[in-house]
Amino acid sequence: MSLFVRNEKQRQWIEKIGQLADEFQQTAAEDDEQGRFPAEKIQKLRDSGYTAITVPKSHGGAGISVYDMLLFQERLAQGDAPAALSIGWHLSVMGELGEGNSWDEDVFAFIAKEVQNGAVINRAATEAKTGSPTRGGRPGTAAVKKDGKWVVNGRKTFTTMSQALDYFLVTAWIEEKQTTGVVLVHKNDPGVTIEETWDMMAMRATGSHDLVLNEVTLDDNKLVELLQGPRGAKPNGWLLHIPAVYLGVAQAARDYAVRFASEYSPNSLKGPIKDVPAVQQRTGEMELELLNAKHFLFHAAELYDDPERRPYLKNELGAAKHIVTNAALSVVDKAMRIVGAKSLERTNPLQRYYRDVRAGLHNPPMDDAVIQKLAAEAFH
Ligand SMILES: Cc1cc2nc3c(=O)[nH]c(=O)nc-3n(C[C@H](O)[C@H](O)[C@H](O)COP(=O)(O)OP(=O)(O)OC[C@H]3O[C@@H](n4cnc5c(N)ncnc54)[C@H](O)[C@@H]3O)c2cc1C
Numbered sequence: 269m270s271l272f273v274r275n276e277k278q279r280q281w282i283e284k285i286g287q288l289a290d291e292f293q294q295t296a297a298e299d300d301e302q303g304r305f306p307a308e309k310i311q312k313l314r315d316s317g318y319t320a321i322t323v324p325k326s327h328g329g330a331g332i333s334v335y336d337m338l339l340f341q342e343r344l345a346q347g348d349a350p351a352a353l354s355i356g357w358h359l360s361v362m363g364e365l366g367e368g369n370s371w372d373e374d375v376f377a378f379i380a381k382e383v384q385n386g387a388v389i390n391r392a393a394t395e396a397k398t399g400s401p402t403r404g405g406r407p408g409t410a411a412v413k414k415d416g417k418w419v420v421n422g423r424k425t426f427t428t429m430s431q432a433l434d435y436f437l438v439t440a441w442i443e444e445k446q447t448t449g450v451v452l453v454h455k456n457d458p459g460v461t462i463e464e465t466w467d468m469m470a471m472r473a474t475g476s477h478d479l480v481l482n483e484v485t486l487d488d489n490k491l492v493e494l495l496q497g498p499r500g501a502k503p504n505g506w507l508l509h510i511p512a513v514y515l516g517v518a519q520a521a522r523d524y525a526v527r528f529a530s531e532y533s534p535n536s537l538k539g540p541i542k543d544v545p546a547v548q549q550r551t552g553e554m555e556l557e558l559l560n561a562k563h564f565l566f567h568a569a570e571l572y573d574d575p576e577r578r579p580y581l582k583n584e585l586g587a588a589k590h591i592v593t594n595a596a597l598s599v600v601d602k603a604m605r606i607v608g609a610k611s612l613e614r615t616n617p618l619q620r621y622y623r624d625v626r627a628g629l630h631n632p633p634m635d636d637a638v639i640q641k642l643a644a645e646a647f648h
Pocket residue numbers: 357390391392393394398399400401403425426427428429470471474476627630631632634636
């Protein structure tokens with residue numbers, strides 16, 4: 269056990285996930301370089317049972333808490349952040365839905381069973397014109413009722429894990445209801461294609477390609493959600509899977525820099541650079557930032573997991589995302605300063621962490637939205 273790992277179930281999963289993280293790490297640089305989505309890693313996560321752990325107990329799953337998920341996700345990200353972010357979306361979707369949803373019960377029971385059997389799911393909510401769905405833009409993708417079925421047309425961007433997904437939760441404009449809703453689409457539904465558009469400098473191995481829907485025809489009960497406001501209006505602790513990933517990246521950068529500083533011994537010094545005051549200073553600062561971020565994140569998760577305290581949460585979840593993501597950026601920066609120019613070598617993992625950690629700024633909620641909500645609360 270440790271300060272954060274508090275029970276046997278957590279310890280067993282950390283061990284299992286740790287082994288997979290160490291294995292995935294060996295090919296993370298290659299996947300990044302080629303911008304290749306590692307479907308085989310998702311398969312290994314399926315085989316380990318990991319993809320089913322947020323299925324609620326009411327539907328036969330392990331029903332783990334947000335706190336548990338963060339522990340495992342942070343560890344996985346230390347080895348392979350793109351794989352962790354990819355599966356994190358899936359885990360968080362099932363966790364969120366397991367807390368209660370407005371779905372047709374038969375459809376939800378079916379999906380829960382599919383996930384128990386290895387299916388993976390993610391939300392496809394972003395479009396080129398709306399940008400982040402948290403801003404409340406109206407989707408260009410539309411679902412129109414024809415002969416009792418929903419006919420869906422449109423294009424979603426940033427669909428993480430697109431090549432491995434079995435199900436997509438597609439945000440669409442529902443003409444009949446004059447509101448935004450979510451339709452459940454299967455990868456083999458006629459009219460569904462993936463266009464391989466993802467070519468970013470960060471999180472290159474997440475396969476976050478475009479999902480194209482051309483006359484996709486769905487049964488009536490596949491309209492599973494109607495949104496009252498922009499997504500993100502209701503507190504959703506499961507989204508903390510995002511900062512957990514960037515915390516993992518920061519931890520990996522810190523570990524690399526500490527190891528490097530303990531071993532690198534240029535001939536201008538009597539020993540390794542770890543004894544140089546500037547390196548000590550930066551290392552201490554990295555530790556402080558990591559402690560701050562980790563404690564805030566896990567405490568926010570604990571508050572969310574406690575049904576009696578959850579109603580009192582105001583902006584803590586958004587604040588956790590902001591604090592952790594920015595701390596992670598800063599820690600990676602400091603780790604690179606400690607290592608020096610070698611951190612820029614294309615074979616050095618730090619340059620990958622440097623690129624990957626920046627993606628956190630563009631995952632929800634974005635910094636400006638968090639700050640704006642805090643200010644609004646102050647003047648409330
Ligand atoms: C690695 C990665 C994986 C992702 N995976 C998924 C996924 O699986 N599914 C999914 O649906 N999405 C996913 N996304 C998309 C993500 O959630 C965002 O929608 C996307 O990054 C666009 O965000 P943005 O802030 O750049 O876009 P925009 O909203 O276009 O913002 C661009 C700029 O304009 C400003 N801006 C735009 N609108 C407003 C406004 N109304 N008010 C104030 N400022 C505004 C923003 O502050 C920002 O500076 C992923 C993103 C990344 C980076």
